[in-house]
Amino acid sequence: MEITANWYLILSAALFSIGAIGLLIRRNPLVMFMCVELMLNAVNLSFVAFGDRLGDIAGQVSVFFVLVVAAAEVVVGLALVVAISRRRATTTADDLSVLRG
Amino acid sequence: MVEIAVFAVCAAIILVGAVGVIAARNPVHSALFLIQTLFGMAVVFISLEAHFLAAVQVVVYAGAIVILFLFVIMLLGVDQSENLNIEPIVGQRFIAGVVGVATFALMLVTLTGSEDAITGQPQATGALGDELTDANNVRQLAETLFTDYVFAFEATAILLTIAVVGAVVLAKRTQGEMLPTPRNTLEIREEAYQARIDARAAQLEANAAESAAADSASSTGEADADLVEASGTGDETDGGDA
Numbered sequence: 001m002e003i004t005a006n007w008y009l010i011l012s013a014a015l016f017s018i019g020a021i022g023l024l025i026r027r028n029p030l031v032m033f034m035c036v037e038l039m040l041n042a043v044n045l046s047f048v049a050f051g052d053r054l055g056d057i058a059g060q061v062s063v064f065f066v067l068v069v070a071a072a073e074v075v076v077g078l079a080l081v082v083a084i085s086r087r088r089a090t091t092t093a094d095d096l097s098v099l100r101g
Numbered sequence: 102m103v104e105i106a107v108f109a110v111c112a113a114i115i116l117v118g119a120v121g122v123i124a125a126r127n128p129v130h131s132a133l134f135l136i137q138t139l140f141g142m143a144v145v146f147i148s149l150e151a152h153f154l155a156a157v158q159v160v161v162y163a164g165a166i167v168i169l170f171l172f173v174i175m176l177l178g179v180d181q182s183e184n185l186n187i188e189p190i191v192g193q194r195f196i197a198g199v200v201g202v203a204t205f206a207l208m209l210v211t212l213t214g215s216e217d218a219i220t221g222q223p224q225a226t227g228a229l230g231d232e233l234t235d236a237n238n239v240r241q242l243a244e245t246l247f248t249d250y251v252f253a254f255e256a257t258a259i260l261l262t263i264a265v266v267g268a269v270v271l272a273k274r275t276q277g278e279m280l281p282t283p284r285n286t287l288e289i290r291e292e293a294y295q296a297r298i299d300a301r302a303a304q305l306e307a308n309a310a311e312s313a314a315a316d317s318a319s320s321t322g323e324a325d326a327d328l329v330e331a332s333g334t335g336d337e338t339d340g341g342d343a
Contacts, residue, residue: 003104006212008149011112013208015119015138017201022123024197027189030128030174034135037166038119041142044154052149054221057245060151060238064246067161068257072264074166078173079271085177086274094189 008049016042027092029081033074040070107148114141132170139163153239 019038051059121134
């Protein structure tokens with residue numbers, strides 16, 4: 001039995017689904033960010049698996065850019081969480097309705 | 102054989118970590134499970150011959166991003182463990198589970214539909230070298246990054262600068278007088294609820310007193326004394342509530 005790229009893609013799909021479920025059911029913004037990280041990692045895994053299968057370095061380059069974007073996203077998101085938590089005691093996603101029109 | 106064993110162990114580590122992230126009550130535990138998932142992913146990257154990305158995965162994700170998460174958790178207070186038993190929207194968990202499982206099933210069907218689901222031509226330029234050593238991977242990645250993708254690379258530099266400036270602006274404490282902190286929204290909600298209950302109780306009491314007074318006035322001759330008494334108690338309770 002050989003480990004083909006399909007196996008890695010199935011693992012990636014499972015990880016992505018778990019991240020999506022977590023993003024939908026959790027209410028703590030920090031845990032929601034972690035679930036986004038899980039989903040980004042699943043995408044990274046599929047990029048690397050595709051790159052390995054097609055013998056193309058571009059898959060790994062894409063992962064590099066995804067990493068940078070993920071870092072930027074986490075930095076801004078966590079700054080937002082800190083700024084919000086300074087003004088109100090609870091920071092569950094349900095309570096954050098200040099932008100509601 | 103070794104490859105299969107490595108894949109199985111890594112897949113187990115990754116999936117257990119991922120489930121732990123979404124099932125852990127305490128955000129600190131979620132962050133630690135996330136580190137587990139990221140390490141498993143780094144090993145998978147090595148088995149896929151992406152050595153540089155495996156190192157970057159450990160350094161950037163486990164070393165920087167998760168530590169940033171932990172810092173923020175510590176800053177906000179570690180005792181904010183979420184009660185996972187309450188479900189704010191009825192049926193949310195169930196629908197989320199259905200959506201997740203359906204997504205996974207869809208991808209699984211796509212991937213297992215054919216012997217090799219990946220189609221496409223291997224690239225002639227920028228192709229992975231035959232001798233995949235550690236140094237070769239890094240050199241190849243660097244060459245591609247600084248030739249074909251150099252504008253995207255510059256753009257990520259700008260993106261990171263903007264993100265850092267934005268984070269500083271967002272997290273900066275306002276100088277001088279501290280802004281008055283609005284009360285906890287839950288507290289406000291509870292107070293409003295309690296006020297509604299009180300108002301309703303007062304109204305019911307007033308209605309009861311009124312009807313009692315009306316009954317006694319119509320049935321007995323000595324209406325005046327009862328009426329005075331009833332209105333007196335009514336006023337008293339109103340005053341107490343106010």
